[in-house]
Amino acid sequence: MGFKKDFLWGGATAANQCEGGYNEGGRGLANVDVVPIGKDRFPILLGEVKNFDFKEDHFYPAQEGIDMYHRYKEDIALFGEMGFKTYRLSIAWSRIFPKGDESEPNEEGLAFYEDLFKECHKYGIEPLVTITHFDCPMHLIKEYGGWRNRKLVTFYENLCRVLFNRYKGLVTHWLTFNEINMILHAPFMGAGLYFEEGENQEAIKYQAAHHELVASALATKIAHEVDPNNKVGCMLAAGLNYPYTCKPEDYFKSLETDRENYFFIDVQSRGAYPTYALKEMERKGIEIPFIEGDTDLLKEHTVDFISFSYYSSRTVSTDPEVNKQTEGNIFASIENPYLEASEWGWQIDPLGFRSTMNALYDRYQKPLFVVENGLGAIDTPDENGYVSDEYRIDYMRQHIAAMRDAVELDGVDLMGYTSWGCIDLVSAGTGEMKKRYGFIYVDRDNEGNGTLKRSKKKSFDWYKQVIATNGENL
Numbered sequence: 001m002g003f004k005k006d007f008l009w010g011g012a013t014a015a016n017q018c019e020g021g022y023n024e025g026g027r028g029l030a031n032v033d034v035v036p037i038g039k040d041r042f043p044i045l046l047g048e049v050k051n052f053d054f055k056e057d058h059f060y061p062a063q064e065g066i067d068m069y070h071r072y073k074e075d076i077a078l079f080g081e082m083g084f085k086t087y088r089l090s091i092a093w094s095r096i097f098p099k100g101d102e103s104e105p106n107e108e109g110l111a112f113y114e115d116l117f118k119e120c121h122k123y124g125i126e127p128l129v130t131i132t133h134f135d136c137p138m139h140l141i142k143e144y145g146g147w148r149n150r151k152l153v154t155f156y157e158n159l160c161r162v163l164f165n166r167y168k169g170l171v172t173h174w175l176t177f178n179e180i181n182m183i184l185h186a187p188f189m190g191a192g193l194y195f196e197e198g199e200n201q202e203a204i205k206y207q208a209a210h211h212e213l214v215a216s217a218l219a220t221k222i223a224h225e226v227d228p229n230n231k232v233g234c235m236l237a238a239g240l241n242y243p244y245t246c247k248p249e250d251y252f253k254s255l256e257t258d259r260e261n262y263f264f265i266d267v268q269s270r271g272a273y274p275t276y277a278l279k280e281m282e283r284k285g286i287e288i289p290f291i292e293g294d295t296d297l298l299k300e301h302t303v304d305f306i307s308f309s310y311y312s313s314r315t316v317s318t319d320p321e322v323n324k325q326t327e328g329n330i331f332a333s334i335e336n337p338y339l340e341a342s343e344w345g346w347q348i349d350p351l352g353f354r355s356t357m358n359a360l361y362d363r364y365q366k367p368l369f370v371v372e373n374g375l376g377a378i379d380t381p382d383e384n385g386y387v388s389d390e391y392r393i394d395y396m397r398q399h400i401a402a403m404r405d406a407v408e409l410d411g412v413d414l415m416g417y418t419s420w421g422c423i424d425l426v427s428a429g430t431g432e433m434k435k436r437y438g439f440i441y442v443d444r445d446n447e448g449n450g451t452l453k454r455s456k457k458k459s460f461d462w463y464k465q466v467i468a469t470n471g472e473n474l
């Protein structure tokens with residue numbers, strides 16, 4: 001009973017939030033590098049800004065991240081000490097193809113990840129690689145308009161071929177696009193999109209989504225051709241939408257809101273556009289830019305497993321009076337009166353985690369992989385850098401227990417669990433450092449001050465024994 005013997009325990013990060021070294025090793029500029037912390041951040045993430053020139057008085061946290069580009073050996077050693085079986089990380093596209101449209105890759109970038117993967121294997125850690133985690137070379141955005149342009153499919157295909165061939169034998173678990181449904185909520189981050197005045201933004205988002213979905217199927221095809229051992233997953237920002245009341249209209253709205261997100265996974269896992277989406281697009285006059293071969297490609301190259309992030313459930317209502325939204329969220333949600341929330345207003349709902357897992361497994365009947373979960377909180381270290389983060393342990397204990405119920409009591413087939421931001425890193429939503437998720441504290445603040453020194457938090461030893469007991473001892 002309990003988790004499988006070869007359950008993949010570990011942690012997750014993304015290149016743009018931890019690597020830094022944005023102009024080193026031949027790396028080209030990417031969308032994530034031009035997003036500052038502060039009030040100008042959200043308009044850029046939402047695709048409302050067209051001028052990406054750096055401003056002197058702005059701080060761009062992704063440019064240095066937590067300097068993992070130079071410190072990955074030290075960080076991976078700490079992951080090894082915790083007993084990680086897997087480490088989820090992402091490739092910075094512009095390290096491999098600095099502009100994105102070159103025919104030859106940048107050897108220095110390829111060598112960097114090769115060395116990093118070898119370092120993981122020294123500790124028996126299997127890399128789990130996200131090919132694209134909210135990053136896109138700036139050149140592809142300025143020159144081609146990001147994922148709205150079909151040419152991005154070819155550039156991404158080139159990237160995938162290079163990665164699968166170069167890292168054959170070093171990497172067998174791949175995710176095509178992080179939180180693919182983020183296109184709808186933060187299109188610059190999700191697909192390198194920004195909009196001209198008067199454009200039909202929704203139509204462009206779905207056009208970009210089609211290109212990413214085709215690219216994802218193509219990646220799956222190539223991954224399997226290059227190495228039959230490769231396993232490819234999709235990745236959803238998950239979290240069920242509850243109806244605020246049992247009013248039928250509220251229920252129907254929750255169903256529709258869930259479908260907005262499932263749409264992507266329906267295509268990636270079932271291999272075709274779902275009828276509800278086709279009908280809605282027809283009603284709205286949105287044309288999907290299918291070209292010959294797309295339908296077969298989507299059908300024949302579905303994903304092997306379903307990965308997802310889960311932080312919170314969401315709540316929807318049709319009543320305009322019930323409109324108190326939770327704060328600090330890219331995903332809008334009404335406050336659920338039955339739930340506590342984090343310091344950033346993210347509602348804490350471990351049972352919602354179990355429900356979400358059940359909904360995904362019922363719908364797709366493919367192995368699931370939890371690739372993000374955790375609590376973003378303010379940590380106060382003592383003079384030695386030690387943080388007694390009981391609140392984080394408490395959050396994780398409850399969520400891992402709910403996950404165990406989903407496996408033991410509901411029979412969900414689960415491959416692994418990688419907690420988000422296993423080492424403190426830059427927040428994707430707000431750009432802050434003070435929103436910390438890690439077992440490892442990093443001495444750096446929102447303005448970029450600090451020594452970058454790493455130190456273990458209380459949760460470090462706690463998670464170590466969770467892994468050692470395969471989730472028995474929480």
Ligand code: BG6
Nearest residue numbers: 014179309376426427428429430
């Ligand atoms: C997910 C992303 O949306 O949530 C991560 O895949 C992100 O990149 C994580 O960091 C937590 O969000 P935030 O805004 O707290 O960093």
